[in-house]
Amino acid sequence: MATLTMPVEETKKVQQQEALITGAEAIAIACKLANVDVVTAYPIRPYDTVMQYMSQLVADGELDCEFIVAESENSQFEIVKHASVCGARVFCGSSGIGWMYAMEVLTVTPALRVPMVCLVGNRALDDPGAFGVEHNDALAVRDLGWLLNWVDTAQEALDTALISYRVAEDRRIFVPAAISCDGAFLTHSQALVNVPAAEQVRQFLPRYNRGELLLHPDNVISVAPQANEDWVMEIRRQNYAVTERACDVIREVYADFERIFGRKYGNPFFEEYLTEDAEVVLFGMGTLSTPVKVAIRKMRELGKKVGFVRLRWFRPFAGAEIAKCLERFRAIGVIDRDLSLGAPDLSGVVATEVRSAMYTRAKTRPPVLDFICGLGGREVTVPDVEKMTDIVFQAANGKSQPLTQWIGLRG
Amino acid sequence: MRRVTHGLEPERKKNNMSTTFVDEKPTQNLEPFKGVKKVPYEEYFTSGHRTCEGCESAQIMRLMAKAAGPRTIVLGATGCMYVANTSYYSTPWGVPWMHTQLGAGGASALGTAAALRVLMRKGVLKDEPINVIAFVGDGGGADMGLSAISATLTHPDYNLLILMYDNEEYGNTDIQVSGTSPYGANTSFSTPGKVKRIMHHRWKKNVAPLMLVGHPTCKYVGTISTSYPLQAMNNIRKALSIGGPTFIHCLNPCPKGWDFDPYIAFELGELAVNTGIWPLYEVENGKLKLYGKTEQIANGRFKRLPVREYLLKQGRFAHFLDEDIEFFQSKVDEMWEKWLVPGVIPLQKDLED
Numbered sequence A: 001m002a003t004l005t006m007p008v009e010e011t012k013k014v015q016q017q018e019a020l021i022t023g024a025e026a027i028a029i030a031c032k033l034a035n036v037d038v039v040t041a042y043p044i045r046p047y048d049t050v051m052q053y054m055s056q057l058v059a060d061g062e063l064d065c066e067f068i069v070a071e072s073e074n075s076q077f078e079i080v081k082h083a084s085v086c087g088a089r090v091f092c093g094s095s096g097i098g099w100m101y102a103m104e105v106l107t108v109t110p111a112l113r114v115p116m117v118c119l120v121g122n123r124a125l126d127d128p129g130a131f132g133v134e135h136n137d138a139l140a141v142r143d144l145g146w147l148l149n150w151v152d153t154a155q156e157a158l159d160t161a162l163i164s165y166r167v168a169e170d171r172r173i174f175v176p177a178a179i180s181c182d183g184a185f186l187t188h189s190q191a192l193v194n195v196p197a198a199e200q201v202r203q204f205l206p207r208y209n210r211g212e213l214l215l216h217p218d219n220v221i222s223v224a225p226q227a228n229e230d231w232v233m234e235i236r237r238q239n240y241a242v243t244e245r246a247c248d249v250i251r252e253v254y255a256d257f258e259r260i261f262g263r264k265y266g267n268p269f270f271e272e273y274l275t276e277d278a279e280v281v282l283f284g285m286g287t288l289s290t291p292v293k294v295a296i297r298k299m300r301e302l303g304k305k306v307g308f309v310r311l312r313w314f315r316p317f318a319g320a321e322i323a324k325c326l327e328r329f330r331a332i333g334v335i336d337r338d339l340s341l342g343a344p345d346l347s348g349v350v351a352t353e354v355r356s357a358m359y360t361r362a363k364t365r366p367p368v369l370d371f372i373c374g375l376g377g378r379e380v381t382v383p384d385v386e387k388m389t390d391i392v393f394q395a396a397n398g399k400s401q402p403l404t405q406w407i408g409l410r411g
Numbered sequence B: 001m002r003r004v005t006h007g008l009e010p011e012r013k014k015n016n017m018s019t020t021f022v023d024e025k026p027t028q029n030l031e032p033f034k035g036v037k038k039v040p041y042e043e044y045f046t047s048g049h050r051t052c053e054g055c056e057s058a059q060i061m062r063l064m065a066k067a068a069g070p071r072t073i074v075l076g077a078t079g080c081m082y083v084a085n086t087s088y089y090s091t092p093w094g095v096p097w098m099h100t101q102l103g104a105g106g107a108s109a110l111g112t113a114a115a116l117r118v119l120m121r122k123g124v125l126k127d128e129p130i131n132v133i134a135f136v137g138d139g140g141g142a143d144m145g146l147s148a149i150s151a152t153l154t155h156p157d158y159n160l161l162i163l164m165y166d167n168e169e170y171g172n173t174d175i176q177v178s179g180t181s182p183y184g185a186n187t188s189f190s191t192p193g194k195v196k197r198i199m200h201h202r203w204k205k206n207v208a209p210l211m212l213v214g215h216p217t218c219k220y221v222g223t224i225s226t227s228y229p230l231q232a233m234n235n236i237r238k239a240l241s242i243g244g245p246t247f248i249h250c251l252n253p254c255p256k257g258w259d260f261d262p263y264i265a266f267e268l269g270e271l272a273v274n275t276g277i278w279p280l281y282e283v284e285n286g287k288l289k290l291y292g293k294t295e296q297i298a299n300g301r302f303k304r305l306p307v308r309e310y311l312l313k314q315g316r317f318a319h320f321l322d323e324d325i326e327f328f329q330s331k332v333d334e335m336w337e338k339w340l341v342p343g344v345i346p347l348q349k350d351l352e353d
Helices: A008-014 A023-033 A049-059 A073-085 A096-101 A103-111 A154-168 A198-204 A232-261 A286-301 A319-326 A349-361 A382-396 B056-068 B105-121 B138-143 B146-152 B207-214 B229-241 B262-274 B292-298 B307-311 B322-337
Strands: A017-022 A038-041 A066-069 A090-094 A117-122 A147-150 A177-182 A190-195 A270-273 A280-285 A306-311 A313-315 A331-336 A368-373 A404-407 B072-077 B097-100 B131-136 B160-166 B220-225 B245-251 B281-284 B287-290 B339-341 B345-348
Touching: A017 A023, A023 A049, A023 A117, A023 A154, A023 A177, A023 A190, A038 A049, A038 A073, A038 B105, A049 A066, A049 A090, A049 A117, A066 B105, A073 A090, A073 A096, A073 A103, A073 B097, A073 B105, A073 B146, A090 A096, A096 A103, A117 A154, A147 A154, A154 A177, A154 A190, A154 A198, A154 A232, A177 A286, A198 A232, A270 A286, A270 A319, A280 A286, A280 A349, A280 A382, A286 A306, A286 A382, A306 A319, A306 A382, A319 A349, A331 A349, A331 A382, A349 A368, A368 A382, A382 A404, B056 B072, B056 B131, B056 B160, B056 B229, B056 B262, B072 B105, B097 B105, B105 B131, B105 B146, B105 B160, B138 B146, B138 B160, B138 B207, B146 B160, B146 B207, B160 B229, B207 B220, B207 B245, B207 B281, B207 B345, B220 B229, B220 B262, B229 B245, B229 B281, B262 B292, B262 B307, B287 B292, B307 B322, B322 B339
Parallel strands: A038 A066, A038 A090, A090 A117, A117 A177, A147 A177, A280 A306, A280 A331, A331 A368, A368 A404, B072 B097, B072 B131, B131 B160, B160 B245, B220 B245
Antiparallel strands: A017 A190, A147 A313, A270 A306, B220 B281, B281 B287, B339 B345
16 A cells, blocks of 8 residues: 555655744744745844844745845835835844844834735843843734734744734735744743744745736736825725724634634634633733743632733724623633833733723723832742732722732832 | 864965856847847836826836846836835836845845845756846935945845835935935925025035945946936846846936926926036946036037026925035036036045146
8 A cells, every 4th residue: 555655755745743843933934934034034023033033934945035134124024015005025133232222114104005914023122231021012003903822832832923914914904923932931931832834824825916916017006105185094994994804804713723624712802711700800912921831820728719811913903802701700810021101000001901902891890909029021920920819809899909000119 | 163274375376276266147138229220119117107298207217127128127116116105906017126225235135136146056947148227215225224235235146126216306205315415405304494495505416426336346327317318228237147236326306205297207307417406427347437418518519507506496495595506516516517427426636736
């Protein structure tokens, strides 16, 4: 029955393989599987490890793409923006203040409806110069039309990169997507990852097709002409319509992902951990889930019924579903790895969004406390989580608590 | 990630690894137009724009599109030639055109050329030479966009042209000083006042030589003027044909900003050359060639006209006293009498040697 034996190369195409890789490497592998066409790099820690992997993939002939090292983040993002308009699948990324240097391009890319996928290796914004994680870099574009998601593991990074391409390039969406990976905690930490087979990815991710929007001499169009009060409002309404559709498209893509790759993510927008019988929950994004989950298991042994909800997609913010999930609990403690200086109740970005979603939609009105924690790469520790949980329980039991508190602050 | 082999002598024999230093792609190889009557009638920058009467910047845009022909993609950086030329629903472009941000002229051409290259290699697009031109102003070329253009000119394997139209001001935003505004010009950021007559003390950036000296692998850098349209078109065609990234700097009189009768726009372009203020030259594979009146000035066959004739035709210099004109003249004399390469390279020769 020799005919049934597949050559080794063929088996690689259909079988998933396991690999010990970092979050950044997982995304590089996703880009390889997605057969990206143009990649632009510019150095800044910690995102830039992904570009070291990309350059090696190109040098080793494992990926056929134009790999361009730009002279600034502004050019880095402009190059891929224009390449995308010419029909290329593109990859780019940055961190912290580098991402902010590209702010002009980050503004026009979703406004122009140009799909691209980026890695944001979350990093504190200067000053003071700091390498550690903080979420204010990626959050800075939250009002501009980007799809923003936060991942927790290398596996999720790889899968979400593929999912992001599929969502971003969907003609109903057609906006850029940024995958946020906590700097160092995820970009540089290794884990076992199931690497999907090329054939599966081909099935999941068709070639990027701009159709009549392709900038090419065979299709004479003018892109991004000057418009004023006569048309800008109508153009803005089209961008707004994307956000109306985005949640449905994301749900559809996750269902297809599960069908093809067999990995289940449940609700695409957030992950629930031990919430079934929980009285209170903590709520946050990214890798802080690891100490939170450890602490929760510890506290559960002491009989404290606490759970955790980890937000995956910040934009679109699935307000209705999040409100429906959170209204079941007696109190909610949001952990913000960011600042929103001068915001209502001086809370962070995520807490303000959660309160806003719950105010209009939730049947109950449990207290939503905010904890500013883990800034500048400071670890969110198990005792930090226990402390936050205690405060949330006190609020649940009717003891008034400040709406925003700093946790893990020295002095 | 980086793999270091400490103390090991790498094998230096030939192997099957790629050793191509520059992976050149063919260009359209556009022959020069042999005379005005041989220039095609077809226009690719047509009606639908709203530029001023006598706008030489719109003129070079039209000549550029004509010279490049239909298999071309144009990227237009923010500037007056964006805002005045591409109103939503009335585009004048007969070739694909896209807006790019003010500082992104170089990046836009690079991204476009990169996408075409890879998609042709992968068989997604038909393999053919397509002209890629970034059209940038002095703000987008000599000021904010300089960094991206500089980087782009170091990428030898992408065929593209950066064409910088220079009206010596930020023309769209109300005529403000730019890095290429001439000394002393009255702009809305440098209006003469009761105490200070000259608010703009900086000398115009010498942009084309900045590009040619700074980017040794760039095969073509040149200057043009819309007052010599056939020559301008043929230089554009040469820049598009030679391969790799190229740069052209064009001086464009602006009736609104320079304050003159549109009727003399063409004449002012000639005067800029004949006074020696705007030298015409091209550098092809490192070889400098002065052309037109500039070549005659350099070889002593034409005596430079006094700058006074050029300056006093423009309202932006109306506040100049004789001493200002003399200073301006002395700086232009320096260009021709002291510079190592007269009119081009501002290193001064040691005349004693």
